[in-house]
Amino acid sequence: MWFYGDGFLNCDFISFGANAFIDCFFFFCEGFWTVLSVVLAESALETVPKELWRHSQIRKYAEKKGKKPQLLLLDRSCHHVAMRSLPESEKRGRPDIVHFSLLEALGSPLNKEGLLKVFVHTVSDNVIFVNQETRLPRNYDRFLGLMEQLFELKQIPPKDTPLLTLTENTNLSRLMEEVNPDYVVAFSRRGSPKTVEEAVSVIAEKKNPLVIVGGFPHGTFSESTIKLANEVVAVDREMLETWVVTARVISEYERQIGLPAKRLKDK
Amino acid sequence: MWFYGDGFLNCDFISFGANAFIDCFFFFCEGFWTVLSVVLAESALETVPKELWRHSQIRKYAEKKGKKPQLLLLDRSCHHVAMRSLPESEKRGRPDIVHFSLLEALGSPLNKEGLLKVFVHTVSDNVIFVNQETRLPRNYDRFLGLMEQLFELKQIPPKDTPLLTLTENTNLSRLMEEVNPDYVVAFSRRGSPKTVEEAVSVIAEKKNPLVIVGGFPHGTFSESTIKLANEVVAVDREMLETWVVTARVISEYERQIGLPAKRLKDK
Numbered sequence: 001m002w003f004y005g006d007g008f009l010n011c012d013f014i015s016f017g018a019n020a021f022i023d024c025f026f027f028f029c030e031g032f033w034t035v036l037s038v039v040l041a042e043s044a045l046e047t048v049p050k051e052l053w054r055h056s057q058i059r060k061y062a063e064k065k066g067k068k069p070q071l072l073l074l075d076r077s078c079h080h081v082a083m084r085s086l087p088e089s090e091k092r093g094r095p096d097i098v099h100f101s102l103l104e105a106l107g108s109p110l111n112k113e114g115l116l117k118v119f120v121h122t123v124s125d126n127v128i129f130v131n132q133e134t135r136l137p138r139n140y141d142r143f144l145g146l147m148e149q150l151f152e153l154k155q156i157p158p159k160d161t162p163l164l165t166l167t168e169n170t171n172l173s174r175l176m177e178e179v180n181p182d183y184v185v186a187f188s189r190r191g192s193p194k195t196v197e198e199a200v201s202v203i204a205e206k207k208n209p210l211v212i213v214g215g216f217p218h219g220t221f222s223e224s225t226i227k228l229a230n231e232v233v234a235v236d237r238e239m240l241e242t243w244v245v246t247a248r249v250i251s252e253y254e255r256q257i258g259l260p261a262k263r264l265k266d267k
Numbered sequence: 268m269w270f271y272g273d274g275f276l277n278c279d280f281i282s283f284g285a286n287a288f289i290d291c292f293f294f295f296c297e298g299f300w301t302v303l304s305v306v307l308a309e310s311a312l313e314t315v316p317k318e319l320w321r322h323s324q325i326r327k328y329a330e331k332k333g334k335k336p337q338l339l340l341l342d343r344s345c346h347h348v349a350m351r352s353l354p355e356s357e358k359r360g361r362p363d364i365v366h367f368s369l370l371e372a373l374g375s376p377l378n379k380e381g382l383l384k385v386f387v388h389t390v391s392d393n394v395i396f397v398n399q400e401t402r403l404p405r406n407y408d409r410f411l412g413l414m415e416q417l418f419e420l421k422q423i424p425p426k427d428t429p430l431l432t433l434t435e436n437t438n439l440s441r442l443m444e445e446v447n448p449d450y451v452v453a454f455s456r457r458g459s460p461k462t463v464e465e466a467v468s469v470i471a472e473k474k475n476p477l478v479i480v481g482g483f484p485h486g487t488f489s490e491s492t493i494k495l496a497n498e499v500v501a502v503d504r505e506m507l508e509t510w511v512v513t514a515r516v517i518s519e520y521e522r523q524i525g526l527p528a529k530r531l532k533d534k
Contacts, residue, residue, distance in 0.1 A: 100370060103508070238376070251463075260463060
């Protein structure tokens, strides 16, 4: 098992751009701390696709919001009718999944300790890097507004040290090359039955582990995602929501590396 | 340790009213299953209080929503200015805390197995009983609408088997009498340092344990809440959000009673 150190060295990732951001992070962490990377993959987070811009439901919604359709997030709770004709419609238009899961991840003691990296890979092959200092809006409408701004400007805040960075046309495979994990576990109902405790006992021994959790409401990972994992694990006989799996993996990881006791001792 | 059985006997709680609902639940469970009760206490969930009905920010908001102020939920993200004059303002107006925490609790394998009871006690001494079959809206605005309907009609759906029941003027002490737990753990920064694993190891041995998690954003439990607990525990040196604590307590409880392995075996 790799132990973390007693502190965390902050470095100003931001001026280096997305790739340098990751390099810098792992350069400083390597040999000192074990960092868990969590990727919400194929996440149902995207702007309204072009084929729906002229749909009456989208046009009305855009008018109400005072924005162009291409600058709005696709959201099933508002665009259900318009979404019927979309390919893989059942996997798309659920920004709330990313919202809840990020709140779970960013609020964890593991993140507070600087030992968690969170990436959101979207259904349209964008990758969002989430700085661990990010404090997301708790209000859903504000989260939508923030994500819309991110899709438009590619980084938030646009002119200061970014907390969120969006890189376009970056598939999961490219992200893996950047992070260069030594072990990848994907959580999917199609995987081999294993409890979270058993799955985490493998990654807790690794130096740079990465877990993939599906950021979509229905369906399964694409074959290209499955191929990236050393192991595909089913942790329950029923489908569990993304935020439920995310919270369980992170808290079990914290438990196995002894983080809760350490943080209480350092009080 | 008390083990759960292989199934769960559904009973039609609803026609009995709130008290009979609880009696019925524990009557059937006693001796067969260990049920964990989770109470979100002093939760920041209330309708706009009378002293704010005439505030210009509230009047504008009510007009936009097409509802009377007394039928709207207090929400800091919209009523920040109006809330400044409220007593204990920092603890109030955060329905999102209940929303996220309920989604974590209701989506857990423990709940799917019928071994979790969730209660929301509010800052104004209302208690909401959440039927484990409840599928809450993921969309925040719809959740607000649902809660507003609940505060108005006292049960949802109003004329069918209720999934949510609101009982007015029921303080935590009265709720405890109804549930009659054999051990109560409250999670608070004011408590003794103990990891979630250590705290859960005590309640996992009990027959009818109850945990109290604060459903508010800042501040601490009132003295009357603290007095109800056999033990007050601080699980981290920093404040953790309600949904983070809720997820950790439930998942650790599942692990200690062996639920994940059992559910995979039953696949």
